[in-house]
Amino acid sequence: GFTVTEKARVCRDADDALAFYRDGLGLEIVNDVAYDGHRWVSFGLAGQPGLSLVISDPTAGRSPEDGDALQRLVVKGSGPGPYVFATDDLDATFERLRAAGAEVLQEPIAQDWGPRDCAFRDPAGNHVRINQT
Numbered sequence: 001g002f003t004v005t006e007k008a009r010v011c012r013d014a015d016d017a018l019a020f021y022r023d024g025l026g027l028e029i030v031n032d033v034a035y036d037g038h039r040w041v042s043f044g045l046a047g048q049p050g051l052s053l054v055i056s057d058p059t060a061g062r063s064p065e066d067g068d069a070l071q072r073l074v075v076k077g078s079g080p081g082p083y084v085f086a087t088d089d090l091d092a093t094f095e096r097l098r099a100a101g102a103e104v105l106q107e108p109i110a111q112d113w114g115p116r117d118c119a120f121r122d123p124a125g126n127h128v129r130i131n132q133t
Contacts, residue, residue, distance in 0.1 A: 108132070
């Protein structure tokens with residue numbers, strides 16, 4: 001299973017994020033809301049009620065200027081994060097995400113500072129790390 005240790009991200013197209021977060025990481029869609037030209041998709045984990053990861057477009061709840069600035073940072077890999085998940089089967093998760101076409105930043109390795117992990121960029125460019133539990 002997974003645990004979520006961070007809970008916010010920006011994605012230009014929520015549909016693109018579904019393959020990564022739902023299909024690749026196995027998160028469940030808790031809520032999918034469209035309002036005033038924006039969309040918020042909340043993902044959760046079975047057995048962890050009240051904990052969610054929310055995907056939205058950059059200008060949802062932000063000024064167009066702030067949204068554009070945030071999107072520029074995310075696209076070049078300088079956005080908030082990395083966002084960290086943990087799983088009990090790192091290799092299977094890595095292969096599932098790679099097979100789905102996710103951009104690999106780092107294959108699974110044992111880090112000098114402790115965890116065995118891997119890293120991806122989600123469809124919007126957000127840096128995602130996955131630790132072995």
